[in-house]
Structure formats: structure tokens, C-alpha cells
Amino acid sequence: MNCVTQKSDSLARIAELKYNAPPMAKLTFLGAAGTVTGSKYLVEANGKRLMVDCGLFQGDAELRQRNWEPMPDAASVDWLVLTHAHLDHTGYIPRFLKEGFKGPIYSNAPTRELCGVLLPDSGYLQEEDSRHAQKKGYSSHKPALPLYTEAEAQQCLTRFVENSRTDWFAISPEFSVRQHDAGHILGSASLELAITEGGKKTVVMFSGDIGRYGGPILNSPAPPVAADVLLCETTYGDRDHPNTSPYDEMADVVSRVVKRAGVIVIPAFAVDRTQLIMYVLHKLAMAKRIPVLPVYVDSPMAINVTSFYLKHPEENSKEFNEELKVDDPLAVHTVHMTRTSDESKAINNVKDPCIIISASGMATGGRVLHHLIQRLPDAKNAVLLCGYQADGTGGRALQDGVKSFHVMGQSVPVLAEIVDMKQFSAHAGQSELLKWISGFAVPPRQTYLVHGEPAAALAFQKLVNARPGWKASVAQYKQTVDLSA
Numbered sequence: 342m343n344c345v346t347q348k349s350d351s352l353a354r355i356a357e358l359k360y361n362a363p364p365m366a367k368l369t370f371l372g373a374a375g376t377v378t379g380s381k382y383l384v385e386a387n388g389k390r391l392m393v394d395c396g397l398f399q400g401d402a403e404l405r406q407r408n409w410e411p412m413p414d415a416a417s418v419d420w421l422v423l424t425h426a427h428l429d430h431t432g433y434i435p436r437f438l439k440e441g442f443k444g445p446i447y448s449n450a451p452t453r454e455l456c457g458v459l460l461p462d463s464g465y466l467q468e469e470d471s472r473h474a475q476k477k478g479y480s481s482h483k484p485a486l487p488l489y490t491e492a493e494a495q496q497c498l499t500r501f502v503e504n505s506r507t508d509w510f511a512i513s514p515e516f517s518v519r520q521h522d523a524g525h526i527l528g529s530a531s532l533e534l535a536i537t538e539g540g541k542k543t544v545v546m547f548s549g550d551i552g553r554y555g556g557p558i559l560n561s562p563a564p565p566v567a568a569d570v571l572l573c574e575t576t577y578g579d580r581d582h583p584n585t586s587p588y589d590e591m592a593d594v595v596s597r598v599v600k601r602a603g604v605i606v607i608p609a610f611a612v613d614r615t616q617l618i619m620y621v622l623h624k625l626a627m628a629k630r631i632p633v634l635p636v637y638v639d640s641p642m643a644i645n646v647t648s649f650y651l652k653h654p655e656e657n658s659k660e661f662n663e664e665l666k667v668d669d670p671l672a673v674h675t676v677h678m679t680r681t682s683d684e685s686k687a688i689n690n691v692k693d694p695c696i697i698i699s700a701s702g703m704a705t706g707g708r709v710l711h712h713l714i715q716r717l718p719d720a721k722n723a724v725l726l727c728g729y730q731a732d733g734t735g736g737r738a739l740q741d742g743v744k745s746f747h748v749m750g751q752s753v754p755v756l757a758e759i760v761d762m763k764q765f766s767a768h769a770g771q772s773e774l775l776k777w778i779s780g781f782a783v784p785p786r787q788t789y790l791v792h793g794e795p796a797a798a799l800a801f802q803k804l805v806n807a808r809p810g811w812k813a814s815v816a817q818y819k820q821t822v823d824l825s826a
């Protein structure tokens with residue numbers, strides 16, 4: 342037998358083995374592996390393909406470039422299911438449709454409503470960025486193009502199909518999904534995915550983003566259920582949040598700034614941070630722990646989103662719902678909701694103590710930049726940072742103690758007090774993540790750590806693997822794993 346015949350015989354043998362091999366459900370990490378953004382997990386079983394989350398890569402240029410990589414297999418994906426509305430979990434959807442995805446998008450009602458606001462806004466910002474890049478000539482695309490437009494983001498909203506917040510939902514004979522409250526933002530869920538292939542059932546638990554226990558507005562994360570395979574987020578896998586009271590800290594800072602006749606500027610994300618700050622201010626005002634002063638919510642998107650929080654009591658803590666019966670728990674003193682840019686500019690004329698809450702939360706854009714330019718050069722004022730400030734953002738620069746703030750072609754001296762309010766994070770800290778995984782009565786056969794910078798994921802891997810019966814590895818970008826082994 343010559344070697345060519347030998348080779349073709351062995352290839353035929355491999356093909357035969359493959360043909361007779363039992364079916365193999367598999368999962369590919371297409372994002373949020375080695376980083377905190379771009380969440381996308383492709384699950385394949387019985388020739389069908391399901392994507393869990395469809396997030397945008399955010400952060401440095403190298404990461405953002407991944408959003409432009411073609412996705413030739415998009416047309417072959419049958420369904421998309423979402424854990425929650427944050428753009429790092431949903432912001433790629435309009436592009437996914439442009440790449441050929443034709444299936445439905447499954448989410449619960451609050452996530453669909455939030456996406457209805459967040460995705461068109463993201464399209465608008467993409468267009469703004471491309472216009473800016475075109476003008477300044479720094480884009481690698483000639484002409485500079487948006488990843489997608491506001492109109493394209495609007496169109497993708499027709500693909501959303503609401504599914505149950507609590508019950509099993511059968512997507513196909515291969516895939517069924519059940520949601521568990523993740524307590525991170527309105528509508529956030531951990532997903533329990535049951536995969537049936539060749540008569541064999543495999544359960545994969547996707548943690549989604551885990552929120553805080555005992556937070557003021559949302560329910561605490563629900564304990565996880567039994568699973569064969571777990572994907573667990575690790576955003577704060579290497580650290581804890583301070584356990585001081587956000588109420589005490591907010592009361593202190595408001596009182597001392599008002600005493601010196603200053604103004605407080607709070608860069609805040611439209612979803613969740615703004616509502617949380619409003620609620621904390623409301624509680625402090627009710628308890629007369631802060632002086633009476635005007636509060637400006639200067640973000641049209643935050644105003645829209647606030648109404649969603651009020652119409653979904655099932656998402657909220659008992660305490661918040663009790664208050665909802667007697668009062669508007671997101672109202673405080675004299676609240677001014679400013680929708681137009683003229684109303685926004687008029688806030689510049691306010692010289693008396695007040696609080697200005699405005700997006701974006703990391704001072705990367707939006708109306709808050711104008712307020713920072715106005716208020717940073719005065720030592721009477723304060724800027725409150727209320728969440729994760731990514732590297733390279735204006736918020737991180739302020740957190741790092743810069744002496745002058747460079748923005749929109751201007752440079753202003755930073756004389757205002759900068760206060761870092763870490764208690765306001767929407768993500769579980771290390772101990773809270775450990776508390777969540779302790780909910781498993783039996784450790785999953787395999788755990789993959791996702792949605793974390795390498796240091797955070799590695800630190801959490803050590804802690805998980807120190808637990809009896811646990812086997813965790815850090816997921817790698819574009820790695821494919823066998824789910825049925």
C-alpha cells in the first residue's frame with residue numbers, strides 16, 4: 342500500500358468516526374474574554390446556532406477595531422437571546438443585522454424597552470463620531486463611516502420578541518431558556534440555557550452581569566440553579582467595594598458643599614446610576630439629612646429611562662415598591678428635568694447651591710462635559726464619580742487627580758473637590774461574586790470566567806479553584822469549547 346492510499350484510508354476512517362461520533366454541543370467566546378466588553382457567546386447544537394448577548398467592544402482603539410471585523414457567519418445564526426440592555430451586551434445588534442443575522446431577538450420587557458432607548462442613541466453617537474473623525478481626518482475609513490446609524494438601530498427594534506421573566510421559554514427543540522434576576526440593572530438576568538441534543542440534556546448557566554446584594558432599588562441577585570457548565574463574570578473578581586453607607590457619604594458631601602455655597606456635578610449613566618442617585622437623594626431629603634436644594638436631571642435619555650423603573654415593580658426591592666405606593670421615590674426637592682439644550686445651557690446661570698446629574702457616566706461625552714467646564718474651576722464645587730471609570734476617560738483622569746481637564750478643545754483647571762463614590766457600583770464586588778457562586782449546591786462540571794480584565798479573572802480563578810469540586814478556567818477570545826464532555 343503506498344502512502345497516498347494509506348493517507349486516504351485514514352482520512353476515510355476519521356470521517357467515519359466523525360459521522361458516528363455522538364453529537365457535541367459547543368460554545369465559542371466571541372467577546373468578553375480577557376476584557377469587560379463585547380459580550381457574545383455562540384452556542385451550537387444539532388446544526389442550530391444561538392447567540393447569547395451581542396455586545397459592542399468598548400475601550401481602546403484595538404478593542405474597538407474588533408467591532409469592524411466582518412462576521413461572515415452572522416446569517417447562519419438562528420436566534421439571539423439577551424441578558425440585559427447595557428451596550429457592551431447589546432450594542433453590536435444593529436451591526437449584526439447588517440452582517441446578515443435574520444432571526445428574532447429574545448429579551449424580557451424591561452430589556453426591550455431599555456434597548457429601544459439605548460440602541461438608537463448608540464447609532465446617533467456612532468454617526469456623531471464618524472462626522473467628527475471625518476472633520477478631523479483621523480478615521481481609517483475614507484469617508485469615515487459609522488458602525489451603524491440611528492435609523493438602522495431603530496429598524497432592529499422590530500426584531501425584539503418579549504419572553505417570560507420567570508418561566509421556561511422554548512426557543513427550539515434544541516434550546517430552552519429561563520431567566521433569573523441578576524440585580525444589576527432593570528431587566529438584568531442570568532440565563533439558564535437547557536440544550537438538548539441526541540437525547541442528552543446539558544445545562545449552561547450564563548451569569549450575565551451580577552449586581553449588588555441589598556441595593557436600594559433593585560432586587561438582589563437570585564441564587565443560581567444547578568448547571569453542567571457555568572460562564573461567570575469577573576468584572577470585580579480581584580476587589581471589593583467599600584462597605585461604607587452610600588447614604589452617609591452622600592449626606593456628608595451634599596452638606597459640606599452646600600455649606601460653602603458650591604454646586605455638585607454628578608456624571609451618571611442614564612440607566613440605573615441616575616435613578617439610584619435620585620433615590621438616595623430622595624431618602625436623604627425625606628429624613629431631612631440634606632438641605633433643600635434644586636436637583637437638575639440634565640439627560641433626556643435618563644428621564645425616559647426613569648419612567649421604566651416606575652412601571653416595573655416586579656424588578657424592584659420591597660422597600661422601593663412600598664415607597665412607590667405613597668410617593669414618587671425618584672423625586673427630590675425641586676427636580677428640574679431638562680430635555681432641550683436651551684434648558685441645559687440655562688443651568689449655567691444657576692449660581693446658588695444645586696445638584697446637576699448628567700450623562701455620560703465616565704465623562705466621555707454628552708452634556709456633562711459642559712457642566713464640568715463650567716464648574717471644575719471653582720473650589721466651592723464638587724464632582725461626584727459614581728461608578729467604574731475606564732482607562733482613558735475623562736472620569737478616570739479626574740479620579741487620578743489631574744490638575745487640568747482637557748475636553749472639547751479646552752483646558753480648564755480642576756479646583757473643585759473630586760469625590761470617588763465607589764459604593765455606587767452596579768457590579769458585584771469580589772465577595773458578592775463568591776456569594777453568588779456559593780448558591781450552587783453542586784459545583785458545575787466546568788466554569789469559564791468571562792467579562793473581566795486578565796488580572797481580575799485570574800484572581801477570581803484562584804479563589805474559585807480553591808473551593809472543593811470547582812474547576813474554573815479563564816475564557817480566551819475566539820476559543821471554542823465542548824459543552825457535552
Ligand SMILES: [Zn+2]
Pocket residue numbers: 425427525550
Ligand atoms: Zn451590564
